[in-house]
Amino acid sequence: MKALVYHGPGEKKWESKPDPGIEQPEDAIVRIDTTTICGTDLHILKGDVPTVEAGRSLGHEAVGTVVQTGSAVRDVKEGDRVLVSCISSCGRCAHCKRGLYSQCLNGGGWILGHLVDGTQAEHVRIPFADNGLYKVPEGLSDEQVLFLSDILPTGFEIGVINGALKPGDTAAVVGAGPVGLAAIMTSQLYGPGRVIAIDQDTSRLERARQFGADMTIDNSSEDAVEKVMEVTGGLGADVVIEAVGIPETFELCTELVAPGGHVANVGVHGTPATLHLETLWIKSITITTGLVDTTSTPTLLELVSEGRLDPTPFATHRFGLDEIMDAYDVFSDAANTNALKVVLSAT
Numbered sequence: 001m002k003a004l005v006y007h008g009p010g011e012k013k014w015e016s017k018p019d020p021g022i023e024q025p026e027d028a029i030v031r032i033d034t035t036t037i038c039g040t041d042l043h044i045l046k047g048d049v050p051t052v053e054a055g056r057s058l059g060h061e062a063v064g065t066v067v068q069t070g071s072a073v074r075d076v077k078e079g080d081r082v083l084v085s086c087i088s089s090c091g092r093c094a095h096c097k098r099g100l101y102s103q104c105l106n107g108g109g110w111i112l113g114h115l116v117d118g119t120q121a122e123h124v125r126i127p128f129a130d131n132g133l134y135k136v137p138e139g140l141s142d143e144q145v146l147f148l149s150d151i152l153p154t155g156f157e158i159g160v161i162n163g164a165l166k167p168g169d170t171a172a173v174v175g176a177g178p179v180g181l182a183a184i185m186t187s188q189l190y191g192p193g194r195v196i197a198i199d200q201d202t203s204r205l206e207r208a209r210q211f212g213a214d215m216t217i218d219n220s221s222e223d224a225v226e227k228v229m230e231v232t233g234g235l236g237a238d239v240v241i242e243a244v245g246i247p248e249t250f251e252l253c254t255e256l257v258a259p260g261g262h263v264a265n266v267g268v269h270g271t272p273a274t275l276h277l278e279t280l281w282i283k284s285i286t287i288t289t290g291l292v293d294t295t296s297t298p299t300l301l302e303l304v305s306e307g308r309l310d311p312t313p314f315a316t317h318r319f320g321l322d323e324i325m326d327a328y329d330v331f332s333d334a335a336n337t338n339a340l341k342v343v344l345s346a347t
Contacts, residue, residue: 003057003121004324009047014324017057020117020125025072028129030064030084034142035119035321035344037331038086038150039177040268044113048270052114059120060086060112061149063142066133067123075130082133083301084119086110086150087294089131101131102291108132110291120324122346134297137305143343147182147311148300151341154266154292155182155243156300160190162288163239163264167191172228172237172256173213176204178314178340179266180243184211185309186300196237198224198252203338210313225255232258241266247273259283265290317342 001019006012020029038061044052052058062084066076076082088108089101102109108128112118117125126132136145160183165171171192173180176199187195197208200220208216215231217224228237236258242250245267251274253263263285275287303309316339319327327342334340 001122002322003117004059006044006052006054006056006058008054010045012045012058012325012328014322020123022068022070023125024127025070026128026130027070028066028073028076028126028133029068030062030082030124030126030133031067031346032062032064032119032122032124032321033081033346034064034146035059035062036146036149036341037120037327037344039179041113041120042332043268043270049114056113057117057121057124058113059118060110060114061146062119062124063136063146064124069129073129076133076135081136083136083145083297084112084124084126084149085132085134085294085297086112087132087292088112088126088128090128091131099293099295101293101295120344122321134301137301140305142345143312143315144304144310145301146343147314147341148297148304150292151178151182151314152186152300152309152311153294153296155179155184156186157292157294157296158266158288158290159183159241159243159264160187161296162290163241163262164286165190165192165239168193169238170194170196170232170258171239171241172196172198172253173208173241173243174198174224174249174253174256175243175267176201176208177243177334180241181208181211181314181340183241183243183266184208184213185311188212189303194231196228196231201335207340219252224252228256235259236261238262239264243267245269247271251276254280254285254287257283257285259285261285263287314341315343316340319344321346
């Protein structure tokens, strides 16, 4: 088969490698029909994730068709069309029983494209298939469900739910990339009073309005703190979602939040950020972090199936799977290409 293979920082190649096979009774082999590229893949290529070894097939998002199952797999069978979750979980360990699938103690968590070969390939082995695969409801296209592999549950669980958003709240989302936009989209499920998107890219701010933001702030030319305080009567935002992953944006979030409010950090940080406890402690602020557990995936699938959510606007560019090198060029140059998510189709 062909796969996008990581060969160390800055090095990747679309090349042949052996087809995956069943290794454990709970495995399934999935033929990839549609996949995409994540910002985390770019972090890997920059060398920011040293646990990824050279020779690894990248990717952790896909829609595909089951072609083989291990003897212990019960919930999916050959021929089933499935959504591949970015998180694998045994479902039995102490963490999995609490719904902390990302912290699975038996070899699960974020492993696809990280610790085992991933989905940017013609075929992929899925460990713990009964927990890591979801049957695609009849009538839904690949693009309707593809982004439920990662960005929709990430923005929803780590941003909206961790941020304890309530009806009528003012929410500020710092970073209008794919995950920030996912948080904006899914925040609408909770009836916020106002959603404010903050970014330095005018095209992404325009998209933020399309995804449900009521107000946008270009913090390359505007004082975001001043603007948020102005529209909240000097109180600040009830919920602030960090969706960038750099020290400056995290510190900005702690300035935007109202007393008693929540800062929900979604961004992947590669360097330390300063936590100003000397000013935060007295404001009764709650700060949350997290890796997505994907416990919300069944709910999101139902909402898409019922027409309550439409993730298709995330798809801005489309390629054949064998054009993945070109797709990486487009995705990694999003500032110029205006790419949100690229869709890579096998047919």
